[in-house]
Amino acid sequence: MSRTVPFTAPGDLHEPERPASSVPPASVGSNPSASARRRARVVRVLVIAALSVLGVVFTYPFVWLVSASFKPRGEVFDNRLIPETFTLGNYAAVWQEAPLALWFANTAIVTVLAAVTVTLSSAMVAWGFTWFRFRGRGVLFGFVLASMMLPGAVTMIPTFLIWNSLGFVGTLVPLWAQNLFASAFYVFLLRQFFLGLPRDFFDAARVDGASQWAVFWRIALPMARPALAVTLVFEVQAVWTDLMRALIYLRDSSTFTIPRGLKAMVDAFGFSGQWNWEIIVTASVIATVPMILVFFVAQKQIIQGVASSGLR
Template identity: 60%
Template sequence: MTARRVLRWTGLAVATVVFLYPFAWLLSASLKPRAQVFDNVLIPRDFAWGNYVEIWQAAPVGAWFLNSVVVSLAAAAAVTLTSSLVAFGFAYFRFPGRNALFGLVLATMMLPGAVTMIPVYLIWNSVGLAHTQVPLWAGNLFGSAFYIFLLRQFFLGLPREVFEAARVDGANHWTLFWRIAVPLCRPALIVSFVFELKASWSDLLKPLIYLRDRALFTLPRGLKALSDQFGQAGEQRWEIVLAGSVITTVPLLVVFFLAQRHFLAGITTEGPKSTP
């Protein structure tokens, strides 16, 4: 038993080092002078704290950061709310064709994003919103097949007797959802929120397609603009770009640690406890 425990902890320690090394390298490289960025030494010989000052002077990082916060929170909140509503409908209501319709929703996950990229752009362009931040989050108002599937499994795990008792007491369907289902499935909702927050925060493709105004850039789009700018100048300023990458990464780490307890509870939950 002791030897097995030693092997287990050794394996976990090795895995931890492997996963943490890229971020440690990123943080170290962002604090180095230009000539030492790629020396693969984790502890800089000379600390260049001015890299972080320079990136704030070279670009409106504060505005980009605020744009990322607004877009990511709007996208995460929209997809969590709408997906939970649809998932609750599939879990609670029993109607003809329910399973077939749910299967159709799941089938949309097999559709590559590149297939719908142009039609979706044309739709936003037709309503005059193609070059705004609205397309970055408003599409989530229609839910997401993945989150609908995830949340439906949680809702199916709730005892149906609880809802029937509430119906006897006069609760309507909205009360069943908001006052009973949502509090009991809070870990799953937090998982959906954190997943979408991370996806929207680090997304580069949509901002590249829709955003033209530099003042509307999110952090990933802004870093791409800085990378292009410094590259065209003749010498790549990797230390500046890496400092921006650290600024982009740290908020996600903070969010994960704040939501870690609920996040892990949502991931490690058991399967359904009741029949649909």
């Protein structure tokens, strides 16, 4: 049985009508994208709020310390961030009560020597693990990393006996000379950076007749400046605030560093019955200022060096 198909003229051709309930394609997905943007804004606000709270928590002790340094003795612990009685006398008195200039000089000498020696020695060891291929290299590097697991108390007495037998107890030498033998953490950090450098540069230098030392000193070190800057800044901060070794090896106040001097001031002015806490907090502010300046000067190198070392 045949079925009649209605004839449609060419001019009558048209698209079938779309149901009224259908949604235009352009509007599909618009609501999910808007909700995603709202969620991103909420997350951003929460992250900023959390960082602000953490920033206040971390900066409050230092703000309190600075505020207390401008207060007289009777108002040091009143917990006011704005001093009721403002005075600059503490900053003049602290230089008279303690040889801060000498302690700063001792600390600067130890810091510079320790930072430079550990940076160069660690770079040489890291370069050796990166460039040279020898049997047992991985095992030896594993032992180097395993040394970081040893608590400092384990090697404290043997190290003291070594320096005592050499006659250096009571001097500044033990505070920096052990950095001549590199640091496991800095060796790991610098090795990770060296592994990311193109080996073709060094192979080409060797083909051109450069010695192993020339390749390291003239090519590898300049290319590793970000990682070297991180190592240098980290060690400067570690040595500047090191109290343990100063307590062990220093005997006379003429050799005290800043941390050891602050400990002596706490014993003299804080717990001896004088209760001159305004002198102690003022000396603490003065001792902290150099590290703040170092951070602001080197923060770009720190971020660049840590990021590049971690990625590579």
